[in-house]
Amino acid sequence: MIRLRRAVLSPATKEQLTAYTDDIRQQATEKERKDRARKLWANRRHVRPALQAGLAEMAPGHERCMYCGDGQGTDIDHFEPKSLAPLRTFDWLNHLLACSFCNSNQKRSLFPTAADGSPLLVDPTAEDPLDHLRLVLPLGTYRGLTDRGRACIEVFGLNERAVLVKGRVDAYERAGIFMRQWRITMDNGECDDARKIVRIAWDHPLIDVLVNMFHQSAHPAADALFAGEEEILALLHDPELRTAFLHFRGVWY
Structure with a gap:
């Protein structure tokens, strides 16, 4: 939710x-x-x-x-x-x-x-x-x-429905792929394609995963919450990426 x-x-x-x-x-x-x-x-x-x-x-x-x-x-x-x-x-x-x-x-x-x-x-x-x-x-x-x-x-039944749980795990991995691709695309100066990546990321099902990722990355315990996922946390802390993704949704964390 x-x-x-x-x-x-x-x-x-x-x-x-x-x-x-x-x-x-x-x-x-x-x-x-x-x-x-x-x-x-x-x-x-x-x-x-x-x-x-x-x-x-x-x-x-x-x-x-x-x-x-x-x-x-x-x-x-x-x-x-x-x-x-x-x-x-x-x-x-x-x-x-x-x-x-x-x-x-x-x-x-x-x-x-x-x-x-x-x-x-x-x-x-x-x-x-x-x-x-x-x-x-x-x-x-x-x-x-x-x-x-x-x-x-x-x-x-948010935790009892196996299809939801598996879907969120996949959505977490997918979000990381989108963010990595967004960073590469922006570094190549392909701004229009980068904007498409943001739109597609937010249009996927289970975007509660993406919302939680940004929210938790700003938590004081973010290092613990993303233990073993330092690359993802670094991307979530990237000011340019945060602006691009969160401005699209009209929210800030």
Whole structure:
């Protein structure tokens, strides 16, 4: 998971979403509100294209899942499930793009909460997952830094799905290849090709690996985190490379 910026919807779409929410609010009982929410969501054709386009704009890579970062984002997931919060069914701030596996097989209607009722899952459009999760780069597995990070690992099976773990290990090696090639290309004065390398690197699945690499390279314990990977750490510390890669994403570490 990586930090994402929420897209802005058109006034017409926001007006339609508000109208749907008002319709649900007018129902007399909680059961009626849930039933109405399900019915309206099943017939959301007036807003679906705008919601899909907005989420696609926000998603990492080529419309990757906002949870695992690997699968294609095909589903509009309700961060707080509509079965628990029907009034948030058409709340744009409650919509995330998920792959069908994360949405239907992993998260489903799960929404763990802390003792005070606050959500334990991390919304990557509202806060930085790096505050809650740390990727062990050579192993491709996550460690939870907080209860919320641990909840994300459990609910989304971030360490249990072998294809994700292997994919992150490969993505770590691939990122090193991209960085080495970028340095060689720049040294040869091939700036246009260097920019293409940056774009392609960020368009790959599992870019949470690349984000974690830059983040951890700035950590006080970076030498330990990258033990045995001194060449990669040197590249990550290269001011020119950092500017090229992080300016493209619009983030700084």
